[in-house]
Amino acid sequence: MPTSLEDFEVLSTIGTGSYGTCKRIRRKKDGKILVWKEMDYGSMSEAEKQMLVSEVNLLRELRHQHIVRYYDRIIDRSKATIYIIMEYCEGGDLATLISKCRRDSIFVEEDFVWKMLIQITLALKECHRRKNGQAVLHRDLKPANIFLDSHKNVKLGDFGLARVLHHETSFAQTYVGTPYYMSPELVNNMSYNEKSDIWALGCMLYELCALRPPFTASNQTDLNRKIRIGEFSRIPKQYSDDLQAVLAKMLRVEVVQRPGIGEILTEPFVSWRRSHLE
């Protein structure tokens, strides 16, 4: 019996993202709280619909403790809408957490930053693991795509949907928000690669500490220049030199000098902390 909309009760709207609306829902048969993301595919071309189908199929394959779990999808042809049913992350997103810390002038605990580093790196490791030759590069690593569960563990979210939006129909979404986390290789119009996700992770962890991105500017040209130079101030003094050192490696302008997923996980103070976290 395929899943239908009637199997769920809509509880509230969490927010509207670049691709549609996210709602908190309750599954009637067992009361489980989930979310669904409503996407209107009415204005998509056949090619885009095909991309959406393949992205949702990739989502279905990603099973990992630090990746938001995909449950199911419902297609309502009468409304040209697809509902993607996913795990509900009670702790909200990292963007909201950072803006609250900035507003209240409180810094994130160093142990939480290390936990973020380890758990997001493990999630990226799963994504980069080649699935029949198809690497699922995230392409859109940013605080608004990192969610927390009820135990403040990381859940990397909104996979693939970011890629679907990089298609021309989502012109508006592509240019919403400043790409603070753009890597030097992307600024230089080179190809996106696994280490571009490492750069974005470095930017995100830096922002978690400093409550602002490592590179900021009032226009794209100045931002690109700063990213190409790659100079940034140390994270606030209450954070350790160890943490500063790891972030500095992840923010190396030269791709070949930037550590890969494996090197990060074998960094002495990362593996030590990892053993203490698990």
Ligand SMILES: CN(C)CCCNS(=O)(=O)c1cccc(Nc2nc(OCC3CCCCC3)c3[nH]cnc3n2)c1
């Ligand atoms: C843009 N923000 C101001 C949004 C305000 C809303 N706060 S918040 O910090 O996201 C928040 C608050 C409480 C619970 C949750 N849980 C949650 N949210 C998801 O997506 C949020 C959605 C992403 C696209 C943009 C709109 C919001 C999930 N996706 C899969 N599981 C999810 N669990 C999120």
